Amino acid sequence: MTTILITGAARGIGQELARQYVADGATVIATCRTEDAATDLGDFLGTSNVQTPLLDATKGASVAALAQSIGDTRIDILINNAGVLGEQYGFGTMDYESWTHAFAVNTMGPMRVTEALAGNLSDGAKVITISSQMGSLLRDTSGSYPYRSTKAAVNKVVQLMAHDLKPRGIACITMHPGWVRTDMGGPSASISPQESATGIRQVIDRLTLAETGSFIQWNGETHPW
Numbered sequence: 001m002t003t004i005l006i007t008g009a010a011r012g013i014g015q016e017l018a019r020q021y022v023a024d025g026a027t028v029i030a031t032c033r034t035e036d037a038a039t040d041l042g043d044f045l046g047t048s049n050v051q052t053p054l055l056d057a058t059k060g061a062s063v064a065a066l067a068q069s070i071g072d073t074r075i076d077i078l079i080n081n082a083g084v085l086g087e088q089y090g091f092g093t094m095d096y097e098s099w100t101h102a103f104a105v106n107t108m109g110p111m112r113v114t115e116a117l118a119g120n121l122s123d124g125a126k127v128i129t130i131s132s133q134m135g136s137l138l139r140d141t142s143g144s145y146p147y148r149s150t151k152a153a154v155n156k157v158v159q160l161m162a163h164d165l166k167p168r169g170i171a172c173i174t175m176h177p178g179w180v181r182t183d184m185g186g187p188s189a190s191i192s193p194q195e196s197a198t199g200i201r202q203v204i205d206r207l208t209l210a211e212t213g214s215f216i217q218w219n220g221e222t223h224p225w
Contacts, residue, residue, distance in 0.1 A: 005029040005075050007055060007113060008082025010037035012182035013130065015044070016197040017079060022047055029070060031055035031082070057082050057109030058101070067116045075120045077204060080110035080129040090143040099146040106150035111157050114172075124169040126207050128200070129158050131174035131215065138224045155215055155225065162213035171212040175200060178218040191218075 004021050008014045009030035018030040022045050029051045032038040038052040045052075053069050056062040057080075086102045089095055110129045121127070134144060135151025155174050162172040180196045181189040199218035206220070215223045 001025070001027050001049075002076045003027040003029070003074060004077040004079065005031070005070075005117070006079045006081055007031045007057060007109075008033075009052075010034075010041055013177055013180060013193050013196050013200070014079075014081040015041065016193040017081065017200065018045060018050070020197055020201060022050055025049070029053065029073075029075075031066065033082075055082070055113075057113055058104040060112065063112045063116045066113075067120070070117075070120065073120060074122045075117060076122050076125050078114065078117060078121065078125065078127045079200075080113055080127070082109055083130060084147075086146045088144045089146060091145070094145060099149075102146040102150045103153070106147070107153040107157060110154055111161070114161060118165070121165075121168070121170055125171075126204055127158075127161070127165065127170060127172040128204060129154060129172070129174045130177055131155055131158075133176045133217075133223060136215075136224055159213045166209065166212055169209055171207050171209050173207065173211060173214045173216055175203065176215070176217045176223050 004026050006014050006018050009018045010032040018028050021028050027049045030041055031053055032041055033056055042052045053066055055066045084102055084105045086098055114127055131154055132151045134148045135155055158172050158174045165172055177196045178191045179189040181187060181192055196218050203216055203220050215225055217223045
């Protein structure tokens with residue numbers, strides 16, 4: 001049976017990914033930041049094939065506790081989904097504490113989790129980190145300094161990680177999930193969480209080691225860096 005660990009699964013894309021994988025019979029470890037969210041998610045998914053441990057990916061102790069709680073469980077797919085949009089600060093209005101927090105969640109969080117769980121990853125596992133087209137260096141736009149910079153940075157982190165894990169046959173990519181109708185994407189976004197999660201899963205299913213280090217969109221197209 002395939003085992004999938006998804007961070008930030010309390011709502012949005014993470015929750016829908018967990019729901020779809022559970023429906024397909026996979027064992028799912030779906031992390032949440034609070035006990036209330038974990039209880040609600042467990043009730044929503046409603047199956048014995050689900051664990052909903054607590055995780056704050058910005059805190060080393062929390063990440064270590066997650067690793068300890070799953071013991072020697074083998075993980076076939078790790079989806080680093082937890083992220084924050086934060087306030088959309090621009091030049092002249094920057095809140096540096098908020099920016100630091102965004103880096104802790106969006107950039108260092110996936111690295112913390114992947115490092116801590118590296119021993120659990122099966123040879124040939126797949127590590128997916130949810131990024132955003134807003135982190136593409138080719139997008140000539142303005143504003144949203146914290147979010148854009150942290151997503152650009154995590155793209156590079158995963159590219160480096162891909163080199164380190166390739167000898168074990170582990171493929172690592174970042175993904176643009178689309179503009180999704182979630183709390184983060186807003187009601188005017190172009191696709192639903194169901195469409196995004198379905199597309200992400202299709203990309204994961206087809207992913208090979210030849211694509212490790214890539215930046216891929218939810219629809220399977222390669223995204224420019």
